[in-house]
Amino acid sequence: MSTNSDLHTIVALVEDRPGVLTRIASMFRRRGFNIASLAVGKSEQAGLSRMTFVVEGDEYTVNQVTKQLDKLIDVIRVTDITTQEIVARELALIKVHANTANRGEVIQIVQLFRANIVDVGAQSVVIEITGEEDKINALHDLLEPFGIIEMLRTGLVAMVRGQSDGRTSDSVGLEAYGQSSNGHGGHSSVTEASPNAAKQD
Amino acid sequence: MELTGAEIVCESLLKEGVDVMFGLPGGAVLPLYGALAKYPAIRHVLVRHEQAAVMAADGYARTSGKVGVCSATSGPGATNLVTGIASAMMDSIPIVAITGQVPRAAIGRDAFQETDVTGITLPITKHNYLVMNVEDIAPAIKEAFHIARTGRPGPVLVDIPKDVLLDERTEFVWPDKVHLPGYNPPGEAPQEQIDRAAELINQAERPVILAGHGVLISRAYDELRLLAEKAQIPVITTLLGISSLPTDHYLNIGMPGMHGHAYASWTIDKADLLISLGMRFDDRVTGRVKDFAPNAKVVHVDIDASELNKNVKADAPVLGDLKVVLNQLLPKVETNVHLEWIKHVDTLRAEHPLNELPDSQELPPQYVLTQLARATRGESIVVTGVGQHQMWAAQYCNFQEPNTLITSGGLGSMGFEVPAALGAKMGRPDKTVWSVAGDGGFQMTLCDLATAVENNIDVKFAILNNGVLGMVHQWQELFYEKDYFSTVYSGNPDFVKLAEAYGIAGIRVNKREEVEGAIQQALETPGPVIVDFVVKPDENVYPMIPAGESVNEMLEQPPVETSGEKAV
Incomplete structure (x- = not known):
């Protein structure tokens, strides 16, 4: 089993009902998988939520994560989109020390990053930034010398870009939602025993 | 006619063809027992401890081929089911456990005999339900049975608050199908997986079949025998795979692993291909994985995608229902005799027999x-x-x-x-x-x-x-x-x-x-x-392969006592 420990971005379409998050979190805990970030919200379909996981682990681990996720009854579709063309964004709120003496400097940095100041107090400002993880990390590093009072990050949300093969969403083929969609065969790239499986020799 | 929640449970059980269940009543589940008294077609076997209810349901499921049903009350009743539910989960046994819960208004208030049984059983059930409305009972029970018996079977728990069983009434509507978009158990395997598996089987000189519980669950015993006989492949059965091929069948060479037959473990060691059917490479089978079947490629058929490449890397993973897969595979597998190999396995059998029984006064x-x-x-x-x-x-x-x-x-x-x-x-x-x-x-x-x-x-x-x-x-x-x-x-x-x-x-x-x-x-x-x-x-x-070791460290006989260390 390979050893490169990496971050993988996984999106999952799940039933929007009580306990789903618990089931998923419980599975991660019990099998010792590490979640670097997790973001959940409504999807375009009523009754379904979409989750974005950033998971830490080697290829073996991530393979297991996707399969174990897929095994949960409330999880409809799981896709590891790490190697695909994706749009990935995170939002952060950063409260930083800023007074009349250095506020200008802070504003300048914020403008450079195309971030926004959403609150100004006597001794602090709150900055809102959206972007890929690296951009947020970079802003964080530049603000650190001013003294960061509080930071909150939403975790990554990610989406596959429009594909040349016409495939546009992980929910394609789910028109049957609302009726029972039966039949065999997997319902995601995960269930097909994976093409990267047979690489032992 | 409008029925109570408890009556709807009984009607649903009848729809599922349940004629026997095992359980022990208590406060929160008592409404169900009140209703059961009016449904003599469902035989309720009263146990002395809830652990017996779920384990009896397990034994019943395995021999009858039906879903085993048990019930218990909230709190201690439900927690007493836990060991049996965990056992059924590990062994893929279809069970539906119905538990009473404290009334809805009392949930979360640490009421008398309240436990979060859906929380407790989360990792040891295939799925579970807390049913908060009387209209949801019939769909939940239908789904529970469907999930329990299909795909890789397992236990499903349905927890119903007392007031949902007792105080509310609705029409009994039995859904004609289940709505589970996230649950599509595989049937047929993709053709390329079958082809790859057949190719490895046809190329192998020293193949061995590892038959697991999946053979029994999928009722693929005839197909197993046909495959083994067609290509003359020795069959090793895991502990739970025992009885998938008659013990005295000439190709059955026993059980592998920690306390398996020594010749079975040696056969795996010498094999150049493992054809693993509905088994999950438990550590009691493999010992130290890196020394397990060191010369063998692996064909691994399972209905649970997460088992493929979990413990042992497969050269040819095949995802599907075993009986269906074997029927896809059989025509592609060439007739073979494997004369040298069968002879070698016979030699291993002769060289590593089960130990003779001790010649003691006391009864061995x-x-x-x-x-x-x-x-x-x-x-x-x-x-x-x-x-x-x-x-x-x-x-x-x-x-x-x-x-x-x-x-x-x-x-x-x-x-x-x-x-x-x-x-x-x-x-x-x-x-x-x-x-x-x-x-x-x-x-x-x-x-x-x-x-x-x-x-x-x-x-x-x-x-x-x-x-x-x-x-x-x-x-x-x-x-x-x-x-x-x-x-x-x-x-x-x-x-x-x-x-x-x-x-x-x-x-x-x-x-x-x-x-x-x-x-x-x-x-x-x-x-x-x-x-x-x-x-x-x-x-x-004996034999014994100590935990985490390999066939090379197998103790076929009791170790010889070294000086001064005689057992008393």
Whole structure:
């Protein structure tokens, strides 16, 4: 089993009902998988939520994560989109020390990053930034010398870009939602025993 | 007509064809029992402890091929189900457990006998439900049965608050289908996976089939035999795969792993291809993974995608229902004789036989099992718990028909053997059922002898009574410097008198000469019988591959004592 420990971005379409998050979190805990970030919200379909996981682990681990996720009854579709063309964004709120003496400097940095100041107090400002993880990390590093009072990050949300093969969403083929969609065969790239499986020799 | 929630549960059970369930009532589930009284088509077997309810449902499911059903009340009733649910999860047994919960308004307030049973059973059920509205009961139960029995089977728990069972009424509407978009168990395997597997099988010179529980669950025993015979491939059955091919079939070469047949483990070691069918490469099978089957490629067929490449990397993973997959595969597999290889396996069999029984005054426990197998011609159902008696049963008994060894394989739960045997007998009333127990496991669940008596469930209980927790004792002897701390039972009851107390026959056996007669007497006595076999206390199970080691470290014989370290 390979050893490169990496971050993988996984999106999952799940039933929007009580306990789903618990089931998923419980599975991660019990099998010792590490979640670097997790973001959940409504999807375009009523009754379904979409989750974005950033998971830490080697290829073996991530393979297991996707399969174990897929095994949960409330999880409809799981896709590891790490190697695909994706749009990935995170939002952060950063409260930083800023007074009349250095506020200008802070504003300048914020403008450079195309971030926004959403609150100004006597001794602090709150900055809102959206972007890929690296951009947020970079802003964080530049603000650190001013003294960061509080930071909150939403975790990554990610989406596959429009594909040349016409495939546009992980929910394609789910028109049957609302009726029972039966039949065999997997319902995601995960269930097909994976093409990267047979690489032992 | 509008029905109460409890009546809807009963109607739903009838729709699912349930004719027997095991349980024990209490406050929160009492409305269900009130309704059950009006549904005589559902036989309710009252147990003495909820663990027996779920384990009896397990035994019933395995022998009947139906979903086993059990019920318990909230709080302690529900928590007493936990061990049996975990065992069913590990062994992929279809069970629906229905539990009462405190009324909705009391949930979350630490009410009397409240526990979060859906939370507790989250990781040990295939799925579970907390049903908060009366209209949701019928769909939840239909889904529960569907999920329990399809794909890789498993236990499903349905928790229903008391007031949902009692206070609300609605029309009973049985849904015509389930709505589970996230659940699509595989059937046929993709063609390219079949082709790749067939290619490896046809190329192999030293193939071996590892037949697991999936063969029995998928009812693929005929296909297994056809595959083995067509290409002359030796078959090794895992503990839970035992009885998927008759023990005396010429291609059956036993059980692998920690306490398997030595020749089976050596066969795996020499093989160039493992054809793994519905098994999950448990650590008791593989030992140290990197030294397991070092020369073999792996074809791995499973219905659960997460099992593929989980413990052992597969060269040809195949995702599908085993029976369907084998039917896809059979025409692609070429007829073969594997003459050299079969000859080699025969040599391994001759060179590494099961050990001869000790020539002792005291009764060797293995002897009891050889006699049991002989007396019943491999035609009875043997139910075991976990430990030495379980391994000896697997090594020495023979099994002619599918699903005739019922054992807590994955969880390895002591006490399984008594209640599971009750369920097994109810699932196959035409079969003789032997509950083979150690004195330790037997005492964990013997309270349900009363259930056997009350319902006249004709199970023969064979206790291999060595007065110790045998397998633990064995590990202490081998790995903990013979410090037999807390493994000696000095206060065991007189099991013959215990039988008498329950009003059933009890037989004590001390000598070899008495074994055959006692077994005959038990078989001829109608109703439950306890046979207390007082066996040699320090007998150990061999061969043994110590945990985390490989076939190269296998102890085929007891290790030779080094100077000054004689056991007392």
